[in-house]
Amino acid sequence: MTNSTVKTGAAKRPLYQKILVIACLVSVVGGSLTGIMTYINVGFRESFFIDWLSSFAIAVLVMAPAGLLFMTMISKSLEKLLPNAHNMLRQVLTGIGMAFVMESILAVSTTANLTGFTNADVFISTWQQAFLAALPFGLCIGLTMSLVLKPKLEKFMAS
Incomplete structure (x- = not known):
């Protein structure tokens, strides 16, 4: 790169790098939280990984767009x-x-995937258990994202 390219920021990061960073972030956050919630909802059983994978897939489809929307709205x-x-x-x-x-959002999608909506009392109780179990980790992630990663991520995406 020449000095003029560095100073003006003309060299942009390739789109695939930006997509990979977002995909990794969504995978770690969504995978961790849905893993905790799946364990709370159904325990560690023979079909745990299939249960977790289906909850994770639903969460990724919901979480990524919702996360960007809500982060912007809250900010x-x-x-x-x-x-x-x-x-x-x-x-x-x-x-x-x-x-x-x-x-x-993740507790609703995970609980709906694993227990369904047939019994409202069971759904609400299971949702609440999953939500509360994952909340400490979620708070750590939320604070880390807003205080550390969001500023760095914005610079990375702008480059």
Whole structure:
């Protein structure tokens, strides 16, 4: 690369690199959370990996677009609601909000996949157990994403 290319940022990252980074991120986050939720819903049984894989596949189809949408909505809402707040506070609140929203979506999709909707009481109870079991990990992921990875990811995607 020449000095002018480096200074102007004319060299863009190939699209496949951006897709790979997002795919890895979605796989780690979605795979971990649906794994926890699958274990809470059905335990470790002979069909655990098939159960987890089907829940993970559904989650990927739902989580990636929903995650981008909700991250943007939460960030923009917090900017309007707390315009004078320190950026770090908004990032922490975004991370916590993302954890609750994404955990809820993943718990619904995983529970629906594994237990179905035939009995509302069972569904709600199972959803709640899965949500609460995965919440500590989800909060760690949400805070890490909003405080550390999101700024780096935005720079990477812009390059």
